[in-house]
Amino acid sequence: MAERLLSVENLKVSFFTAxxxxxxxxxxxxxxxxxxxxxxxxxxxxxxxxTAKALMALTPPPGKMVAGDIKFRGESVSRLSDKxxxxxxxxxxxxxxxxxxxxxxxxxxxxxQMVEVIRRHxxxxxxxxxxxxxxxxxxxxxxxxxxxxxxxxxxxxGGMRQRVMIAMALSCxxxxxxxxxxxxxxxxxxxxxxxxxxxxxxxxxxxxxALITHDLGVVAQxxxxxxxMYGGMVMEEGTVEDIFYRPxxxxxxxxxxxxxxxxSGFKERLVPIEGTPPNLLDPPPGCPFMERCxxxxxxxxxxxxxxxxxxxxxxxxxxxxxxxxxxxx
Amino acid sequence: xxxxxxxxxxxxxxKKHFTKGRDVWGRTTDVLKAVDGVSxxxxxxxxxxxxxxxxxxxxxVGRCLxxxxxxxxxxxxxDGHDLSALGERELKPYRRRIQSIFQDPYSSLNPGMNxxxxxxxxxxxxxxxxxxxxxxxxxxxxxxxxxxxxxxxxxxxxxxGGQRQRISxxxxxxxxxxxxxxxxxxxxxxxxxxxxxxxxxxDLQSEFGLTYLFIAHDLSMVRHISDRIGxxxxxxxxxxxxxxxxxxxxxHPYTKALLSSIPVPDPHxxxxxxxxxxxxxxxxxxxxxxxxxxxxxME
Numbered sequence: 001m002a003e004r005l006l007s008v009e010n011l012k013v014s015f016f017t018a019x020x021x022x023x024x025x026x027x028x029x030x031x032x033x034x035x036x037x038x039x040x041x042x043x044x045x046x047x048x049x050x051t052a053k054a055l056m057a058l059t060p061p062p063g064k065m066v067a068g069d070i071k072f073r074g075e076s077v078s079r080l081s082d083k084x085x086x087x088x089x090x091x092x093x094x095x096x097x098x099x100x101x102x103x104x105x106x107x108x109x110x111x112x113q114m115v116e117v118i119r120r121h122x123x124x125x126x127x128x129x130x131x132x133x134x135x136x137x138x139x140x141x142x143x144x145x146x147x148x149x150x151x152x153x154x155x156x157x158g159g160m161r162q163r164v165m166i167a168m169a170l171s172c173x174x175x176x177x178x179x180x181x182x183x184x185x186x187x188x189x190x191x192x193x194x195x196x197x198x199x200x201x202x203x204x205x206x207x208x209x210a211l212i213t214h215d216l217g218v219v220a221q222x223x224x225x226x227x228x229m230y231g232g233m234v235m236e237e238g239t240v241e242d243i244f245y246r247p248x249x250x251x252x253x254x255x256x257x258x259x260x261x262x263x264s265g266f267k268e269r270l271v272p273i274e275g276t277p278p279n280l281l282d283p284p285p286g287c288p289f290m291e292r293c294x295x296x297x298x299x300x301x302x303x304x305x306x307x308x309x310x311x312x313x314x315x316x317x318x319x320x321x322x323x324x325x326x327x328x329x
Numbered sequence: 330x331x332x333x334x335x336x337x338x339x340x341x342x343x344k345k346h347f348t349k350g351r352d353v354w355g356r357t358t359d360v361l362k363a364v365d366g367v368s369x370x371x372x373x374x375x376x377x378x379x380x381x382x383x384x385x386x387x388x389x390v391g392r393c394l395x396x397x398x399x400x401x402x403x404x405x406x407x408d409g410h411d412l413s414a415l416g417e418r419e420l421k422p423y424r425r426r427i428q429s430i431f432q433d434p435y436s437s438l439n440p441g442m443n444x445x446x447x448x449x450x451x452x453x454x455x456x457x458x459x460x461x462x463x464x465x466x467x468x469x470x471x472x473x474x475x476x477x478x479x480x481x482x483x484x485x486x487x488x489x490g491g492q493r494q495r496i497s498x499x500x501x502x503x504x505x506x507x508x509x510x511x512x513x514x515x516x517x518x519x520x521x522x523x524x525x526x527x528x529x530x531x532d533l534q535s536e537f538g539l540t541y542l543f544i545a546h547d548l549s550m551v552r553h554i555s556d557r558i559g560x561x562x563x564x565x566x567x568x569x570x571x572x573x574x575x576x577x578x579x580x581h582p583y584t585k586a587l588l589s590s591i592p593v594p595d596p597h598x599x600x601x602x603x604x605x606x607x608x609x610x611x612x613x614x615x616x617x618x619x620x621x622x623x624x625x626x627m628e
Contacts, residue, residue, distance in 0.1 A: 043519035043520050043521055043522075044490075044519055045519075158383075187382035187383055187546065188382075188546065188548065188587060188590040188591060189382060189586055189587060189590045189604075190382075191590065191592070192589075192590035192592070192602055195592065196602070214519070214520050215520075215592065216520070216594040217549075217591065217592030217593055217594040218592045219594075220592065220593060220594045220595055220596045220598075221592040221593065221596070221599075240596040241596060244594065244595060244596050245596075254521065255520060255521060256594070258520065258521060258523070258524040259549070259594055260549045260550055260552065260553035261553075269528065269531075270524040270527055270528050270553065271524065272521070272522070272523075272524030272525040272527075272528060273521040273522075273524070273525075274525065276489045276491060276492070276522070277489070277519065277521075292521075
């Protein structure tokens with residue numbers, strides 16, 4: 001049994017806006033073990049990015065974690081002070097964002113920004129930190145790192161900047177890397193390189209990765225386990241095989257069905273999920289997917305229980321209850 | 330595709346160069362060759378997909394066809410007429426026939442106009458129906474794109490991304506065009522909504538006999554919707570072929586690299602990635618037909 005690195009219990013995050021309380025995350029529970037790559041999938045508004053930020057206590061105002069508990073290595077971190085968090089952020093949990101241009105300081109050389117991070121978190125001196133920065137850049141596939149450390153962010157392409165971000169995040173040897181849509185802004189060829197890079201890092205270190213994405217292709221190619229979110233809740237959770245070959249939740253099934261097929265010779269009509277995602281200012285009390293679900297029934301107005309299919313695979317749907325009743329009869 | 334034989338759009342050696350730098354005398358010193366000699370044809374009723382990485386020039390080609398840009402050189406023939414030779418006044422009837430849908434439905438709709446005004450505006454510009462007749466037409470168009478009559482007096486912020494893209498589509502169709510340039514029409518939409526919009530574009534195409542230029546970076550969707558696909562790189566077309574032919578039998582090394590980069594949504598399918606780096610200073614040659622309908626830019 002792998003070591004439990006992170007566990008999230010009943011996490012709730014709300015944004016208190018002029019229009020009311022936007023309940024972005026409404027009771028999310030999951031865990032990440034050492035060495036795993038966990039994909040958190042969902043569309044915009046599903047709460048995946050808010051969940052990721054909450055893991056590092058980076059929820060921006062007017063957002064607030066209103067309930068739940070986050071444990072890192074068995075210790076609760078959700079009530080830590082800012083000062084204590086600074087020791088964890090970067091050192092043990094690091095984050096890579098979608099847009100590397102806004103995450104880097106445009107008027108500072110790459111080397112200087114990396115040295116600052118390394119010195120702060122690892123207590124190395126200037127010279128040692130600089131050679132460490134150069135080594136990290138080389139590891140993420142940047143050629144001539146000795147020259148590149150003296151360049152500014154605008155002298156790097158989007159893919160290269162994302163590599164710098166990853167190098168910076170990994171320079172402190174974190175135990176958990178949270179990557180929030182790290183390849184969404186990149187071209188497919190560059191995306192493939194970054195995903196390969198993440199894969200190679202896994203082979204070398206035991207760093208766990210939480211990959212937040214909306215791209216099911218990316219999930220299938222890199223992740224070992226998947227959490228499917230919708231309307232601020234976890235709809236289904238399982239290994240990649242569970243999710244892609246044995247999906248249980250109607251939303252997961254719908255997502256997979258809506259992808260274009262790759263067979264040639266005939267043009268198959270796409271099968272979309274009709275409707276639009278729920279409004280989280282006034283979320284439905286029951287299953288968030290109810291309005292768009294082809295199997296919706298009266299019981300769906302109440303929140304379904306979580307059903308375990310196997311030790312690795314669980315989902316939240318009333319259909320599971322129905323299926324069990326049918327078997328009993 | 331055998332059913333599409335009549336030529337609608339004929340792009341001949343299109344070039345669009347942007348001035349990047351000038352010296353103190355105002356003379357051009359640095360030029361960005363966004364599109365540098367591109368030729369292709371689109372037949373009436375078909376969907377031509379244009380793919381390539383950011384900066385490859387695919388959106389610039391679309392903007393040149395819409396004459397949002399005046400191109401540096403080359404010709405665009407539309408339904409037998411050379412548009413490059415026309416002035417703004419003579420161009421107006423073609424501006425009605427050629428419409429566009431853009432990526433971001435949040436910035437392409439004027440937030441201060443309601444749906445009736447938004448969809449009615451192009452009709453005013455081209456002097457089509459007015460008054461009650463126009464309102465009826467707009468309402469029927471709204472219903473056709475999956476919205477409701479009661480949405481007529483609502484504003485863009487009251488709609489989701491997918492619904493806004495439906496409004497953009499209704500706006501484009503309000504003047505009964507025959508050619509629509511779709512520039513990344515689904516990339517800003519949620520995964521679960523993308524298929525809805527694609528299906529609708531396909532339905533509208535067969536209902537109104539539309540021809541599409543579909544510009545996108547999502548290669549699996551482009552394959553789904555397009556009859557033929559052109560692959561752009563560095564302002565040039567490197568390969569043009571019928572969709573299935575391009576995906577099953579790519580010839581240009583860049584096309585191979587691009588296709589092998591698509592992450593397959595199946596955990597057991599591991600695609601063997603091909604990399605390609607263009608030799609610095611090398612010139613991309615003109616397209617050459619290697620098998621019927623399959624063109625590639627290779628020596």
